[in-house]
Amino acid sequence: MIYDNEINISMSAVSQNEAFARVAAAAFVAPLDPLLNELTDIKTAVSEAVTNSIIHGYENKGGTVYLTFRSYGSEIIITVSDTGIGIEDVALAMTPQYTSRPEMERTGMGFTVMKEFMDHVQVTSVPGRGTTVELRKTIETQTNRAEHFFSMIREH
């Protein structure tokens, strides 16, 4: 698949980079002219995935988190990867309120938030090798919004 745009970032797995990842996601999506709530959704999902790589994948001991941002038309495809401990049971990990770190005041709601805020979430993980989370969302373009507006007028 040929993407319209693609950006790759690798960053140290330190918590201060969570903010950088969100800003990078927002900057990548900006040319597609997203609505404010779409931007919030994407920033939140990226923040969740990056935080997971840092605190779960690398257990706060550091490493590298890889981010790719791709766009194809009005679809945004973001991947967040780590080469950390991986996930034994992905289905269990994605269960709402499941957390392996309750002592860190985690709530186990990260994947639930990602699923709710994005159109599509796919987790690929190999224990001992690492985890990749793919997040997809179609941005409602200006043209789509205008068409929606006119169809509403036509109905009246």
Next chain:
Amino acid sequence: MERKKNLIVKIQGDIDQHNAEEIRAKVDKEFERSRCRHMIFDFSGVSFMDSSGIGLLIGRYKSVTARGGTVAIANMNSDLGRIYNISGLKKIISSFDSLDQAEKQVENQAHA
């Protein structure tokens, strides 16, 4: 001297895993020191929060209610509405349009 009832916690900036740890340490220390009964988070300066913020709030809720107090949120930006609903936080901690309303509510609840 009359004991203050409510600890008002005004948070400025994003709440993510990075900032949550710092906020947690400060809030817990101040709550201990002030010996307040209730805790109210003023969210007027918060424009972003992920599930780390949910964990932070639920953690404070547990320690405050264990001592017979309540926790409330005031001035939450509408951008945070979705995570507040989806995470289930809405069922645990009430959110009010102003600090005044939040203060009245926690005191009423405490007397009920």
